[in-house]
Amino acid sequence: MNAYNALSDYDLTSLLKEGDKGAFTEIYQRYFRLLYIHAFKRLKDEEEATDVVHDLFEFVWLKREQIDITTKFSSYLYAAVRNRVFTLGLRSDRKIRYLDSLKDFIARGEFITDMMIRERELSVMIEKEINALPPQMKKVFEMSRNQGMSHKDIAEELGTSEHTVRTQVKKSLRILRSKLGIVIYTLYLLGLIKP
Structure with missing residues (x-):
């Protein structure tokens, strides 16, 4: 029997504060x-329970004077x-919430990336079809849709009639609708896809 196990907790903590390793060992064995x-x-x-107790005793030894x-x-x-x-427990809950939010972010990121790729592909397709329009029709269409000019302004700039401009825009829209399909065409008209 060692001398420390007969000491009270008060005596052991007093010795512990002085750096007595025997007192620390007794406290460890006792508790x-x-x-x-x-x-x-x-x-x-x-394992977690053991880690918690070991961490506590490490803290007690390192901070024994304070x-x-x-x-x-x-x-x-x-x-x-x-x-x-x-x-x-709080750290564990935070870690779980963080991992869940990270999974959501990754899932959304994949969705967003997929949508961006699809949008880029559709934009390339629309641009290709616009470029395939006859030169004058393409020019009128781009002035109308991309630059937002009115039929009157386009007619004045090109030195033609408003009726000709209106007809060119209608023909170009009809061609694009037939080439792109109604869904892509509608998305383009709504401004959801830009060439």
Whole structure:
């Protein structure tokens, strides 16, 4: 039997503050198993419970000079384990929420990336069909749709009649609708796809 196991918690903590390794060993042997059971009941995981108690004892040794215990030492240790378990639970919840949000972000990112690729492909297709229009019709169409000019302004700039401009725009829209299909054509007209 060693001399330390006969000492009270108060005496052991006094020796601990002075750096007495024997006192620390006695505290560890006296409380490790009880604190482990206390942690395990809450965590339901042997490894995590062991880690929590070991971390607490490491803290106690490293901060032995600063520890100010105003209650029974055992109460201090139980409260410290409870707080560590609670903190571990919060970290675990945050980690789960973070991982869930990361999964959502990745899923949305894949969706957004897929949509961007499809939009780019459709834009290329629309641009190709616009470029295939006869030169004068293409010019009138681009002035109308891309530059937002009125039929009157286009007619004045090109030195032609409004009727000719209107006819050219109608013909170009009819050609694009037949080449692109109604869905792509509608998306283009709504401004959801830009060439």
